[in-house]
Amino acid sequence: MVNQSGYQDPLGVLRSVPEGRRAKIAELINLIAAKGAMSRAEAMGELGWSRTLVTRVATVLLDEGLLAEDVPAGSGRRGRPTAQLRLVVGRAATIGIDFGYRSVRTILASVDHTILASDERELGDDYGPDSGLARARQMIDGMLKDVGVDWSDIVGAGIAISGPIDYENNAPSLDSLLPHWGGDVVARAREHLPCPIVLGNDTRLACYAELLWGAGRDFDNFLYVKLHSGVGGAFVLNRRIVSGASGVAGEVGHMVVVPGGERCRCGGRGCLETVVGVPAIMRGLSIAYGHEPDWREVLQRLRSGDAATQEAFGDAHEVIGRATASLCNILNPAAVILGGALSRASNDIEGQVAEGIRSHALPACAETPVRLGALGRSAAALGAVGAVLMKGIV
Template sequence: MEGLRKFPPRPTGAGEMFQLFRDGTPHTRASLVAETGQSRSTVAARIEALTAVGLLAPAGEATSTGGRPPSTFAFDPSARIVLGVDLGATHARLAVTDLAATPLASADEPLAIAEGPDHVLSWVAEIGSKLVAQSGRQVSELAGIGIGLPGPVDHADGRPVNPPIMPGWDGADVPGVLHRHLGAPVVVDNDVNVMALGEHRTACPDEQDLLFVKVATGIGAGVVMDGELRRGAQGAAGDLGHVAVTGADTPCRCGNTGCLEAVAGGLAIANALAAAGSHAETTQEIVDLVRAGDVAASQAVRQAGRDIGTVLAASVSLLNPSRIIIGGILAGAGEHLIAGIREVVYQRSLPLATQHLRIVTSQAGAQAGVIGAATLVTDRFLAAHSVDALITVKEDT
């Protein structure tokens, strides 16, 4: 996978000091001397280096305690841009953001992942380039591209691994293809991990243990424990959609029977409604029926929530999260889905595990994926070693 670190940095220590600015708080030279224990000349040199690469900028003057007010410096997220990409089974969301993952330009278009990597990634590169231009920036300013895919991903090399709903994508060199199109480093992860990261950073950054559950055509979970995204040994953690539901025997596209996705996913609900005489071909059409007051659709979505709740109850006992966040298209069905989930989770889980548990819908909504994808990039680009490497390159040119 194309990495963000291309040159071994000299140990300037500027990258480590920069981490103090990541939360946006301005600092004076004196406050940095006190906080780092470094000499004033060392701190001044590091501020100069960080300013030279554009990561810091003057932020006015602090309150004077006598004499001339000291100058302050703060993180400048406009120094570079990021392209965040969230691909689902039938949609694509893209956003160009700054280094604080604030969207500058975005697009939300229907796109079938089954079209294959050549078509989809060429389209992503084309739309991404247009969004960069729309934001008034240049492709050369990209710090990187983050992309979430609706299937298992080998996090080490960014390639999909036997993704059930992505024909033709197994082993596809997603980072290499996008790098050739746009010339920027690429980070790839499962779409639900990306959404969990986006939700965590924007809506509940102080929450240490949570599950983000995406309910759409497929069902999956992103696991945040001790404040960090947990992917598992091969990146397959959180694959709720293929946990067996007791008593269910519906065939699943993964080859097994009774999987949660085959019972409670968008396609399963659409099939159940069709059998009952209601018409809904897509997950969004199911949501539209629920919002229109269709009784059969509302009942089907609530039952799907109960089925999801049976699997989540086991997850609550195993992981003891303090929050479960429900996202994805089907979360737009309102209280019907989440009421079914709560009904079963609170009934089946032990009181100690649910004592402080909150089950809520996503606050970041449709933006969770692109914000999380952008955050994958910024976390790497702004890491201490990467900042030191950026300074080294600047000094050598």
């Protein structure tokens, strides 16, 4: 079955439901698919329904075997534990794809948020959409075969790419950031993937994954900063990612920190990315090393206590701290969450960025806590899974 937005209904949820009740049934199912198991009271708050309406709709789905209601083991709460409504999904699943700087990561997940399989493959530095999507299709076919899921069970695939996106045309809005990815990425993806496609910015999707499943679960408002080959960001306000007027809010990597500095791939000069992006750090270290290192060598030298490497990372952390302090003054987040390769490289980045905030932020923001993202390299691909679930499965 396919709904009006074109999504398949592999659960068969709506087949036996009277037409007049389908909208409410779909609302509750899509809410639980997007946000995971929840109590009836939480569903009331999210949907703005009365307790009677939640009970009526949940009862239909419980009777049909499409929802189950149970108490999570080890809830750790005082008093009577709260029962949670969760989906009973059969084989319905979704796909997340993250196209990184030199690699592609794929995740296959059940619509109840269970990870079924994942894969990661290296690609060339200058790969384009066709070669990347072809490799992703091979990886997904292998995962489907391994877990016994068919393409007919897939409700959609989310795709994460770097840089701002023109969502009206499903295309990168800055060709300089993705020189080989011009044009409609969704249309190109449909040539390789026989399912609905959702496109998103990798940093925003990683932020969404941290909000849903990772370090952002305990914060209603936080700033997410991705420190990788590129530097990006996203701001969460009242559990929602702020989009901005044209959907590109949070591009913190292109705030100017060195006026007239090095030319950035966005076309500007002195952007934060040109100072603390992984390629910038490696270029600086090539002088100290006497050759161009790869990231593995840099990490090995960092962990062995190499003085030049430690100094380079310390300098980067100091710049990140100063830039983040300014963002804290503007946004006043409850926390700062760091993601990306640079955040995982050293054990002291949390403390050094927090010290930068204490030194440079206003007193009201100076103690903003800094946390590492909890989802590691899989964050953007997981966020792509979440984007499909947020779009709706029925």
